[in-house]
Amino acid sequence: MNSENQAVEERTWSKPKLIDSAFLRWTITFLVIIYIIFAVRSFEINVDRIIRGLDRAWEMLYAFLQPDFLARQSHIFQGVLESITMTVVATSLGILFAIPVTLGAAKNISPLPVYYFCRGILVVFRSLHVVILAILFVIMFGFGPFAGVLTMIINSIGFIGKLLSEDIENISDETLEAIRATGASWPQLIIYGVWPQVSSRFIGLSIYRADMTFRQSTVIGLVGAGGIGAVLDTAMGRYDFNTAAAILIVIIILVLIGEYVSSAIRRRLT
Amino acid sequence: MLEIIDLVKKYDSGPLALDGVNLKIEAGDIIALIGPSGAGKSTLVRCINRLVEPTSGKIMLNGVDISSLNKKELREARKNIGMIFQEYALVERLSVMENVLSGRLASVSFWQSLRRNFPQKYISEALSLLDRVGLGDYVDTRADQLSGGQRQRVGIARALLQKPDLLLLDEPTASLDPKTARQIMRLVVDLVQEKNISAIINIHEVKLAELFTKRIVGLREGRIVYDEEAAKLDTDALTLIYGEEDWESERPAEDESE
Numbered sequence: 001m002n003s004e005n006q007a008v009e010e011r012t013w014s015k016p017k018l019i020d021s022a023f024l025r026w027t028i029t030f031l032v033i034i035y036i037i038f039a040v041r042s043f044e045i046n047v048d049r050i051i052r053g054l055d056r057a058w059e060m061l062y063a064f065l066q067p068d069f070l071a072r073q074s075h076i077f078q079g080v081l082e083s084i085t086m087t088v089v090a091t092s093l094g095i096l097f098a099i100p101v102t103l104g105a106a107k108n109i110s111p112l113p114v115y116y117f118c119r120g121i122l123v124v125f126r127s128l129h130v131v132i133l134a135i136l137f138v139i140m141f142g143f144g145p146f147a148g149v150l151t152m153i154i155n156s157i158g159f160i161g162k163l164l165s166e167d168i169e170n171i172s173d174e175t176l177e178a179i180r181a182t183g184a185s186w187p188q189l190i191i192y193g194v195w196p197q198v199s200s201r202f203i204g205l206s207i208y209r210a211d212m213t214f215r216q217s218t219v220i221g222l223v224g225a226g227g228i229g230a231v232l233d234t235a236m237g238r239y240d241f242n243t244a245a246a247i248l249i250v251i252i253i254l255v256l257i258g259e260y261v262s263s264a265i266r267r268r269l270t
Numbered sequence: 271m272l273e274i275i276d277l278v279k280k281y282d283s284g285p286l287a288l289d290g291v292n293l294k295i296e297a298g299d300i301i302a303l304i305g306p307s308g309a310g311k312s313t314l315v316r317c318i319n320r321l322v323e324p325t326s327g328k329i330m331l332n333g334v335d336i337s338s339l340n341k342k343e344l345r346e347a348r349k350n351i352g353m354i355f356q357e358y359a360l361v362e363r364l365s366v367m368e369n370v371l372s373g374r375l376a377s378v379s380f381w382q383s384l385r386r387n388f389p390q391k392y393i394s395e396a397l398s399l400l401d402r403v404g405l406g407d408y409v410d411t412r413a414d415q416l417s418g419g420q421r422q423r424v425g426i427a428r429a430l431l432q433k434p435d436l437l438l439l440d441e442p443t444a445s446l447d448p449k450t451a452r453q454i455m456r457l458v459v460d461l462v463q464e465k466n467i468s469a470i471i472n473i474h475e476v477k478l479a480e481l482f483t484k485r486i487v488g489l490r491e492g493r494i495v496y497d498e499e500a501a502k503l504d505t506d507a508l509t510l511i512y513g514e515e516d517w518e519s520e521r522p523a524e525d526e527s528e
Contacts, residue, residue: 177321178359178425182432183348183376188383192372196363 063241064248072235072243076250079228082145083217083254086227090149090217091210094156101161106168108176109186109194118161125158134220145226152213152220159212160205164198171197204266211255211262218251271297271468272318272436277327279313279492287313289492291327295468297435300459302479302500303472305489306512311472314489315438318470319351320344331436349376352429352467354458356441358421360428362414366405369413369424370396373431392431399427403457419450426458430465437462437469444474451475455482476508 019025069076104110104118128136130151137147171194179193221229228251235244272295279288287310295301303311316322318329320336329336336347352373360369374392375383382388388396400406403423408416413424422442429437442458443451459482462469473479479486480500488496488511496511505517 172357172359172362174355174357174359175361177316178353178355178428179361179372179375181319181321181348181351181353181438182373182428183345184372184383185345185376185380187380188375191380191384192364192368192375193361196361199363 060241064245066242067245067249068240068242069246069250071240072231075231075234076228076243076247079221079231079247080250080254083214083221083227083229086145086148086152086217087210087214090152091156091206091213093149094153094213095160095206095209097153098157098160098164101157102164102168103190103194105161105165106194108169108171108173109189118165122158122161122165125154126162128154130155130216130220131223134223134225138224143224143226143230148217148220148225148227151225152216155216156209156213160209163205164202167198167201168194200269203269207262207265211258214258215255218255271295271299271332273328273330274314274318275328275330277314277317277329278325279310279317279322280325286492288317288324288327291489291492291494293487293494293497295436295470297468298463298466299485300462300469300471300483301485301487302483303470303487303489304474304476304479304511309489310492311489312440315353315440315470315472318436318438319348319353321353345376349432350435352432352434352437354422354425354429354437354439354442356444358418358425358445360413360421360424363412365410365412366400366416366424367396367409370400370427370431373428376432396427396431399430402461403427418446419454422446422450422454423457426454426461430461430467433465434467437467439469439471439473441472441474443478451478452481459483476503479503 017025019028101118101121104114105122107115110118133151133154134147137150141147141150175197176189176193179189184192217227218229218232221227221231222233224230224233228247232244232247232251235241235247272293274291274293277288277291278286280286289310291310291314303314305311313322317324318331318336320339324337327337331347331350334347336344339347361372364372368386371386371388371392374388374396377392378388397406397409400409403426405420405423405427408420413421416424425442437458439458443454446454455478458469458471461467471479471483480503484500486496486498486500486503487494488507490511496507498507508517509515
């Protein structure tokens with residue numbers, strides 16, 4: 001028995017490496033490390049400036065411990081109201097406009113030219129970050145909530161279009177065939193074959209989207225697109241840290257409420 | 271009733287799926303389509319209602335060439351062709367009744383289908399079909415609550431609500447256990463004979479084909495290599511369709527061990 005086992009050569013195994021050549025593997029690792037070292041050095045970290053900044057940081061932190069809700073009460077209130085209005089308008093219009101693009105961007109239910117066109121729209125909409133979009137729209141249409149609403153509509157279309165069209169592409173092909181085989185028209189295929197299969201996901205995404213839009217509405221105000229962010233920007237610009245702190249607290253509370261409500265609704269849906 | 275002439279299908283990738291198929295079916299005929307996986311059975315069945323677009327050839331159904339119809343005419347033609355699928359192909363989140371009524375989508379407007387406002391005639395027909403397939407108590411049950419056999423019964427009711435002249439069945443029993451498979455085949459064959467519908471049953475299990483159909487068509491590599499009465503199917507025919515195999519031994523595992 002034993003002698004037999006020894007006669008058989010030990011066969012080993014190890015996981016195949018991502019890059020076969022050992023030389024190439026080590027060269028790439030080395031180059032990446034060198035790059036990171038130089039990259040960090042290129043930032044020219046100025047210790048003096050940081051130390052001076054620390055004073056102001058303390059000042060700010062101290063102010064934040066005494067938030068002042070009252071001094072600019074009406075501005076904060078109006079800012080919040082504007083953000084909420086923007087959220088409602090941008091979310092509902094965004095979802096509405098997203099529907100045709102979403103259907104077009106699902107390969108299994110749309111002809112190829114339409115598919116490429118809608119995918120193209122989604123790629124463009126998604127590649128532009130909200131802040132960049134907001135700056136563009138502020139330049140085009142001036143300061144204020146209109147630019148903000150447009151920004152978030154575009155962003156909603158990109159978000160819902162991308163995620164939901166992928167969900168549509170994953171629904172059962174045979175079910176679609178079955179509905180087609182009955183002689184149903186394309187709109188009937190959508191409402192009878194597609195919608196029931198993605199409706200709960202659609203509603204879930206829409207609620208998440210509303211939550212997301214509110215958070216975005218606080219950011220894009222910083223570049224002049226209206227909402228509570230604009231009030232925050234003004235407060236920061238005046239070094240009025242007590243008011244800024246109050247605004248930040250209000251934003252945090254509203255985001256928390258939004259998150260809680262949206263997750264509560266989504267839990268009910270599934 | 272249905273005549274397929276020189277039907278060719280070539281997919282963008284890969285060889286010919288159908289290589290000049292000719293097939294003629296009379297009213298009330300029930301034929302089984304057998305053949306190895308990849309022989310083109312599914313493609314053939316799907317070309318008839320153009321879920322798959324044929325590359326060339328003609329599909330004459332009651333004197334109309336289906337392959338030449340435009341979209342609107344095709345929808346009209348599809349009304350007369352019912353289809354039953356391997357994985358049942360129900361809309362899982364809709365109720366049994368909604369699934370059955372979807373068989374009549376082509377006969378109602380968009381708004382009627384959106385509001386599920388089907389004419390009383392179709393509702394009564396759907397209800398009696400559900401009774402007939404044994405699902406009278408499941409009208410408002412969601413399709414995803416049903417067992418495989420029950421789902422296939424919904425699929426049958428949906429296809430028959432169309433009042434089709436021709437019924438296409440794509441592996442209707444392949445996802446079912448042997449007993450349910452037989453029950454489903456019996457139900458389909460009974461209903462098809464009762465309503466004098468022609469049927470093409472694409473099926474893997476030769477035994478079921480022999481049991482429930484009168485005519486067997488063998489497809490191999492996109493060509494029809496066999497077309498005879500079911501009773502005449504013998505081991506030579508099986509070799510012709512599927513290739514060399516010891517067809518006589520029923521349970522090869524037992525033979526080997528003893």
